[in-house]
Amino acid sequence: MGSFLDTITCFPTAIWTVLLGVVLVYWLAAMLGLVDIDAVDLDGEVGDFADLSGKLMALGLGGVPFSIVVSLIALVGWVVSGLAGQYLLAWLPDLLRYIAGVAVLLASAAVALPVTAMALRPMRGLFVTHNAISNPALVGSACRVLTLEVTERFGRAEVATGGAGINIRVRAATPNPLTKGSQAVIIDYDAGGGIYTIAAIDDS
Known part of the structure; x- marks a missing residue:
């Protein structure tokens, strides 16, 4: 248990751990009815979100509420980074561990995006907007x-x-x-x- 806690609270996994914690707090608030699950949607956003929306949709991350996209990215990134930290970084000296940690952080993000896109494919049908009833x-x-x-x-x-x-x-x-x-x-x-x-x- 100590090794696991050390891994998720040390760089680079600690960054994903914080993000995942924010996501968990968000979903708890959503279950209590304090926030709107799709208050920020990737489809149809304007202003500062327009460029981000276009880029994420190009990666196959559109068609679902933004909160679900961020949650899956955080979860996948946390798992990948945690495994790398546990089995690769733990054996390196401090200086090399931090240098390699940067590479692991970037790699975990790179893996999280396509994995999330694949996970979202079967979910898009659940969030189709039916104009016949939303009018x-x-x-x-x-x-x-x-x-x-x-x-x-x-x-x-x-x-x-x-x-x-x-x-x-x-x-x-x-x-x-x-x-x-x-x-x-x-x-x-x-x-x-x-x-x-x-x-x-x-x-x-």
């Missing part, structure tokens, strides 16, 4: 909030359709009483971002 036709419909809160920056809700509900990205002006399980009504639709604006239903 202004839902404006005026009731929905149920799925996240702990809804703000101008993130939120998710479900629209009942008689079968499987439609999970949509929503925003709302703050302050508001919306929380997980709250009933709301869709009052607007942003076609550019695929985001709906909702408001709480007055039960009085």
Whole structure:
């Protein structure tokens, strides 16, 4: 156990360990409804993300939420770097270990990108945007909030359709009483971002 802990907390694996820790905290927050899983999506981003989006999609990393891409890259990079650190770097003297560590860091990143791209291929079908249901036709419909809160920056809700509900990205002006399980009504639709604006239903 000591050797394993030494490996994941020493350069270069420590860099991947920190990134993987951030990813784990993010997913914990997502499960609690504190963040939106696809708040940053590789498809359709503008501004500073445009170049990054194009480059990653060219590598086969598009079609899924950015959070999943980063999570898989971090996991694969951590495993590759950890194995290299355990079986290759551990036997080198300090100076050579740091020099070789730079090469391992670059190599683990180089391996993580194509491996992640291959892992994402069967997942893309799960994140296909169906324009037939994500459109202004839902404006005026009731929905149920799925996240702990809804703000101008993130939120998710479900629209009942008689079968499987439609999970949509929503925003709302703050302050508001919306929380997980709250009933709301869709009052607007942003076609550019695929985001709906909702408001709480007055039960009085």
